Amino acid sequence: MRRWPLVPLACALLAAACAGNGASRAAPSTDPAPAADLVPIARALDRLDVIDAAVRDWARATNVVEAKAAAERARNLITGPGVMGAGDLDGDGVAGDLPDEGLLPGAAAAPGLAIALPADCVEADVLGGGWSTPASRWATLESAIAAWRPDNNTFPSLPSHPQRVVGWATLTLATDDLDDAREFAGHALIHVDVTRAAIEGC
Numbered sequence: 001m002r003r004w005p006l007v008p009l010a011c012a013l014l015a016a017a018c019a020g021n022g023a024s025r026a027a028p029s030t031d032p033a034p035a036a037d038l039v040p041i042a043r044a045l046d047r048l049d050v051i052d053a054a055v056r057d058w059a060r061a062t063n064v065v066e067a068k069a070a071a072e073r074a075r076n077l078i079t080g081p082g083v084m085g086a087g088d089l090d091g092d093g094v095a096g097d098l099p100d101e102g103l104l105p106g107a108a109a110a111p112g113l114a115i116a117l118p119a120d121c122v123e124a125d126v127l128g129g130g131w132s133t134p135a136s137r138w139a140t141l142e143s144a145i146a147a148w149r150p151d152n153n154t155f156p157s158l159p160s161h162p163q164r165v166v167g168w169a170t171l172t173l174a175t176d177d178l179d180d181a182r183e184f185a186g187h188a189l190i191h192v193d194v195t196r197a198a199i200e201g202c
Contacts (some may be wrong), residue, residue: 040117040125043113043116048196049099054070055070055189056185057070058182059182061181061182064176071188079102084138084170104127104163121198125159125160
């Protein structure tokens with residue numbers, strides 16, 4: 001007489017019993033593909049990583065030339081082209097890290113990487129309100145920079161933390177004092193951290 005292995009036979013009987021009483025087995029779960037809305041967040045965080053690296057280079061610069069080059073990179077990565085003279089701002093013949101699209105909206109057409117992110121996590125600290133008229137938002141920053149003095153820090157009035165980084169970078173590009181440049185980088189790094197916390201919360 002043929003003998004069936006006990007384990008496979010028990011499994012077969014159990015399956016038959018389940019089928020007989022109408023029970024069904026759940027299909028095995030699979031990990032879902034990354035959601036499409038995670039792509040803009042990843043792009044923004046990748047950009048922020050490069051901005052962060054530029055600000056840290058700026059903070060540890062050993063001379064003003066290095067500080068200005070790093071500040072230019074950070075500034076360009078946030079503004080993109082066409083904003084407040086973006087490009088070769090330190091006059092070394094190289095437009096450091098100037099992308100086609102900034103983290104923030106451009107003055108004319110480019111929407112900016114942050115615009116594609118969920119409004120509830122970026123509107124307050126990253127965008128700092130609406131950008132229906134981006135040229136006016138950049139003009140507000142230009143006015144704050146023009147009015148800035150060591151005893152009159154105008155940047156806390158700016159709701160967008162990336163714009164404050166642009167402000168500190170612009171001041172660095174205008175100074176020949178390394179201590180001032182590195183102090184400005186310290187301020188900028190705080191605002192990069194706030195920006196990161198907001199985007200990581202999306």
